[in-house]
Amino acid sequence: MKKYYRSFLFFIVLWTLPLTSYAEGNLQSLIDKAPAHGVAKLPSGVYNETIVLSKPVTLEGIGQVTIRSCSKEPVITIHGQHVTLRNINVEQCSNAEDTEAIYVTGKGHRLENLHIRTKQFGIKLDQASNTVIEGCSVKGEQKGNGIDLWDSDWNMIHDVRIDKVRDGIYMENSNFNQITQNSIRHSRYGIHIMFSDNVTVKNNVSRDNITGAMVMGTKRTKIEENELIFNNRNVNAQGLLLYDASETEAIRNKISYNRIGVYAENARNNRILANEVRGNFIGIQFKNANANTVSDNTFIGNVNEAQAIKSSENAIVHNYWDASLKLDATGSGVSAIPYRADPFFLTLTNDVPEYQLFFQAPGMIVLQKLLKSPDNEVMTDDAPLMKPVVYDGRINAPSKMLLGAVSASMFVGSMSLFIIGRKRR
Known part of the structure; x- marks a missing residue:
């Protein structure tokens, strides 16, 4: 009886091993293999790595997908044009100052239905334009801003729930941005606008x-x-x-x-x-x-x-x-x-x-x-x-x-x- 029981356990471990191994180290290679303007779909799992998206591609989670990192680098870095990130949980667990869960530069990106837990910053837009952040949530430990814009114009932040960060939405030298239908609680400044013109807060x-x-x-x-x-x-x-x-x-x-x-x-x-x-x-x-x-x-x-x-x-x-x-x-x-x-x-x-x-x-x-x-x-x-x-x-x-x-x-x-x-x- 014990022999059959051990065989059964071995079969279960062997059957789940490809998914576990895949979820721990090959995410960047999957992104690199995706064609421009293509869609890379991630099956459920926890991906312990940092990734970079530098070409127009959609990265979409199917089921419960978590990308997690405790390094000093952003968990997800986006640059170039027309990157879409959708249906993903992001965990940034580094205590290093000014570390972001998601770092964005370039233009024309979309971040949709992302759920971020961070010890520092949530989303950082650095010289980013025409980017949409929609239907997301950011929860922090009041050490960094929820969404931080620097020199970033013509962006939209819509329907984002932000809790326990330093400043909910912070922007500096960033013009013509739209901040609409967001909910911000338990922070220092809910919305903090510095030296930015023609901003809509509605x-x-x-x-x-x-x-x-x-x-x-x-x-x-x-x-x-x-x-x-x-x-x-x-x-x-x-x-x-x-x-x-x-x-x-x-x-x-x-x-x-x-x-x-x-x-x-x-x-x-x-x-x-x-x-x-x-x-x-x-x-x-x-x-x-x-x-x-x-x-x-x-x-x-x-x-x-x-x-x-x-x-x-x-x-x-x-x-x-x-x-x-x-x-x-x-x-x-x-x-x-x-x-x-x-x-x-x-x-x-x-x-x-x-x-x-x-x-x-x-x-x-x-x-x-x-x-x-x-x-x-x-x-x-x-x-x-x-x-x-x-x-x-x-x-x-x-x-x-x-x-x-x-x-x-x-x-x-x-x-x-x-x-x-x-x-x-």
């Missing part, structure tokens, strides 16, 4: 990061219909940060539950239009930001609506502020009472954070009226809206309930401190 979700989108040194970029939410894990956290940006548009975004909703510094001639800004500690903050337009936005449930320091010539009009006094004598839908967002309370709590307990306390309101901030620190909307702009029909009650809850909790906290103080006496 329909992305960036949440639970330090900053949802950091846009720096850019011109003519469009940030449209994104969700920049719950980016509040750091004292410097923001939903959207515009720094040294010009001629850039932020339109119809949902910017909610961040520490600062929109922060603009050294920014000029930008348009912030029709955004829903709710539940942030600060709704919108300007510093050295001039000649910008802020219009038709809805500000609801923010602890502090707005602050402006050393900022002038900004056109702030037709926004809805839930904290404003409203009087419409003509039925125009616009309040006759201008809204002034005095940063007195914010300035006070920056110096003494414990004063947050007295948010909306009667005494604090009296002090704000007596000790007015300088005019250059007051953001004024001369024609605020009477009603909020409706986004998908879900704008009204939840935010007001949130503001009430915040106010109630601060009131309870202040009363508790008052009672404790009396008992100690």
Whole structure:
């Protein structure tokens, strides 16, 4: 009986040996033998090697295919033109700094349905153009960027899920790129744009990061219909940060539950239009930001609506502020009472954070009226809206309930401190 059992085991091992041997060392030779514009199909298995694709060819996984390497070289290197990589798991397990799971240069490539686990960088585009990354996922250890673009123009990043990397999508000196319908979580900057112009950022979700989108040194970029939410894990956290940006548009975004909703510094001639800004500690903050337009936005449930320091010539009009006094004598839908967002309370709590307990306390309101901030620190909307702009029909009650809850909790906290103080006496 033992003899037959051993023979059976030997047969099983012998039958699986060709697949195992093939999966461990001959992948590059398979690619080299594939004709130009041909398709190399990989059967299921784990391929422990690095590979280079340098001619127009499609490498497609059939079943569960994993290419894995712990060397300092990229697991997959792509250059030349018109390479397609599809249906493959990629594991980069090297601790060497700046090591990529996939390195791409050249033009006209497609990366589809790739699932990447990396200890450093996910996908690096270096002088790559007209390349599409679609339907992929990148999971890291917050040591390198998920997708990194350097000097790479006219690329599209679509429907990619990125988690636990340094910056989700980072681009520098890279123009005319499109970032659409991606989801980025648990990173430093969800989307990080540096010195890149004419970039489109649309329909992305960036949440639970330090900053949802950091846009720096850019011109003519469009940030449209994104969700920049719950980016509040750091004292410097923001939903959207515009720094040294010009001629850039932020339109119809949902910017909610961040520490600062929109922060603009050294920014000029930008348009912030029709955004829903709710539940942030600060709704919108300007510093050295001039000649910008802020219009038709809805500000609801923010602890502090707005602050402006050393900022002038900004056109702030037709926004809805839930904290404003409203009087419409003509039925125009616009309040006759201008809204002034005095940063007195914010300035006070920056110096003494414990004063947050007295948010909306009667005494604090009296002090704000007596000790007015300088005019250059007051953001004024001369024609605020009477009603909020409706986004998908879900704008009204939840935010007001949130503001009430915040106010109630601060009131309870202040009363508790008052009672404790009396008992100690």
